[in-house]
Amino acid sequence: MDRQVQKWGGVVLTAKGAATRQRIVEGMSALVREHGAAATTLDDVRARTTTSKSQIFHYFPGGKEELLLEVARYEADRVLLDQEPYLSALTSWQAWRDWRDQVVRRYREVGVHCPLGVLITELGRKTPAAQALTGQLLEQWQDRLRTGVVSMQEGGHIDPGLDADRIAAWLLAAVQGGVTLLLSTGRVDHLEAALDTSLAMLRGTGVTPRWRDPESDVASMR
Amino acid sequence: MDRQVQKWGGVVLTAKGAATRQRIVEGMSALVREHGAAATTLDDVRARTTTSKSQIFHYFPGGKEELLLEVARYEADRVLLDQEPYLSALTSWQAWRDWRDQVVRRYREVGVHCPLGVLITELGRKTPAAQALTGQLLEQWQDRLRTGVVSMQEGGHIDPGLDADRIAAWLLAAVQGGVTLLLSTGRVDHLEAALDTSLAMLRGTGVTPRWRDPESDVASMR
Numbered sequence: 001m002d003r004q005v006q007k008w009g010g011v012v013l014t015a016k017g018a019a020t021r022q023r024i025v026e027g028m029s030a031l032v033r034e035h036g037a038a039a040t041t042l043d044d045v046r047a048r049t050t051t052s053k054s055q056i057f058h059y060f061p062g063g064k065e066e067l068l069l070e071v072a073r074y075e076a077d078r079v080l081l082d083q084e085p086y087l088s089a090l091t092s093w094q095a096w097r098d099w100r101d102q103v104v105r106r107y108r109e110v111g112v113h114c115p116l117g118v119l120i121t122e123l124g125r126k127t128p129a130a131q132a133l134t135g136q137l138l139e140q141w142q143d144r145l146r147t148g149v150v151s152m153q154e155g156g157h158i159d160p161g162l163d164a165d166r167i168a169a170w171l172l173a174a175v176q177g178g179v180t181l182l183l184s185t186g187r188v189d190h191l192e193a194a195l196d197t198s199l200a201m202l203r204g205t206g207v208t209p210r211w212r213d214p215e216s217d218v219a220s221m222r
Numbered sequence: 223m224d225r226q227v228q229k230w231g232g233v234v235l236t237a238k239g240a241a242t243r244q245r246i247v248e249g250m251s252a253l254v255r256e257h258g259a260a261a262t263t264l265d266d267v268r269a270r271t272t273t274s275k276s277q278i279f280h281y282f283p284g285g286k287e288e289l290l291l292e293v294a295r296y297e298a299d300r301v302l303l304d305q306e307p308y309l310s311a312l313t314s315w316q317a318w319r320d321w322r323d324q325v326v327r328r329y330r331e332v333g334v335h336c337p338l339g340v341l342i343t344e345l346g347r348k349t350p351a352a353q354a355l356t357g358q359l360l361e362q363w364q365d366r367l368r369t370g371v372v373s374m375q376e377g378g379h380i381d382p383g384l385d386a387d388r389i390a391a392w393l394l395a396a397v398q399g400g401v402t403l404l405l406s407t408g409r410v411d412h413l414e415a416a417l418d419t420s421l422a423m424l425r426g427t428g429v430t431p432r433w434r435d436p437e438s439d440v441a442s443m444r
Contacts, residue, residue, distance in 0.1 A: 134406050166415045173416035174392075177399025184356050193388045194395035201423035 021059045023049050029071045033110060037068060069130055076137040080144075082106050087141075090148025093157065093203060100195045107179055108188050142168045149202075159205035167202065174198045243281045245271050251293045255332060259290060291352055298359040302366075304328050309363075312370025315379065315425060322417045329401055330410050364390045371424075381427035389424065396420045 013021060027049035031040040042064055046053055060066045080087065083106075086099035146168035152158040158167075178191025235243060249271035253262040264286055268275055282288040302309065305328070308321035368390035374380040380389075400413025 131406075138403065138406065166419065169412050169415035170396075170419035173399030173403055173412045174395055175399065176402045176412075177395030177397065177416070180398045180402045181360065181395055184353075184360065190391050190395045190398075193391035194399070197388065197392035198420075198423075201420075201426070204423070204426065 017059075020051065020055065024051060024056060024059060024067070025070050025074050028067055029074055032068075032071060042067075065127070069127065069133070072130060072133055076133055079137060080140060087144050087148075090145070091151045091155070093152075093199075096148070096152075096199055100199060103175060103195065104188060104192055107182055107191055111182070111186065138172065142172045145171050157206050158202055162205060171198055171202075239281075242273065242277065246273060246278060246281060246289070247292050247296050250289055251296055254290075254293060264289075287349070291349065291355070294352060294355055298355055301359060302362060309366050309370075312367070313373045313377070315374075315421075318370070318374075318421055322421060325397060325417065326410060326414055329404055329413055333404070333408070360394065364394045367393050379428050380424055384427060393420055393424075 024045060028040065028045045031044050031048055035044075042053065042056055045051075045067070046056060056067070057063065060070065083099060083102055086095055086102055090096055090099060142165070146164050149158060149162075149164040149167045149171075153160040153162070153164065174194040175191070178188075178194040181190035182188055246267060250262065250267045253266050253270055257266075264275065264278055267273075267289070268278060278289070279285065282292065305321060305324055308317055308324055312318055312321060364387070368386050371380060371384075371386040371389045371393075375382040375384070375386065396416040397413070400410075400416040403412035404410055
């Protein structure tokens, strides 16, 4: 970022300006992770990032609402990045299992202050910009799952007659449901049940009916 | 409720008092359904229910937070009631389909202002009382699904080797995920994909591998 001049929403920033702006976004992101979006004030952000209120409003004239949207954008990028390298290469059951472990690990770590929860619940219903952002994230996420399902169908591991996009929507809902229940209960077991059961069922659509195959995933479901 | 004297949290209310209190809860519930919890003020409640601010604080000394919890309690009861008579009698695939239709219909109607969304997201992470309420609702919900799964296992329609409680957790996550995505996208298709796919997969664990059985649910998945 050194010596570069960056543009943000039409405004040209110096390298130092861009770094300050980024520091504010990351500081707010950390606060939202710790305390939730509602409980985080611009005063907290100012103190955390050693900036002034006038600096914050210089970069984010729209104040908290605008800053929250920027944090959401930052977190949206991280949601998918945190699932790599698995999410983009779901070409074997081992890759699906690795992806499953990564997802569970991530949400166990972020716990009840899931930044995606902020995205979907705090912002999702409010502004068109936030809705577009959330919609785009979910679309990319579902698309990568769909690619993985197609790849497994081509390899003969998943019933090729299934609608891959609908299966991807179902898997995305399983993750979201598990996370929603984690936010509510503080426990990760619904997320685990959601992912494990879905993957075992999906695997069961392959050539051998899984409950007749002692080698299959079904052992972990019993 | 006529002529009865009711107790609420240790306070004895006359029939008229109880009716006023209930009118406030139902009015707030309607406002939350229309505008969301954050956007609903006590002034809105006062205007909607033709009560005074002092009446509201008489019944709910804790103000908006306390009233919101009471609305959550009211909505929690409705969440399960709205799934009856099917949720308590999931003893055939027809009953599961009727339940599925009822759930989709309900959430299509409440749309992006889902009162359960309010429960889980607005209150879930804040107060112990709200968390207890949400936890209890989810537990009852999962328990009824579990009873349904056991009944289907006993009838030979679902693989009896599966852990019924884990299957119920998986189904609950499917509903929650579908609803979370509905809140985010405004569309009901993830909820439909989540329920249809889960039920078809579950049905597939029965005696005949479902993708080999032209009579099975799988036709709707293709």
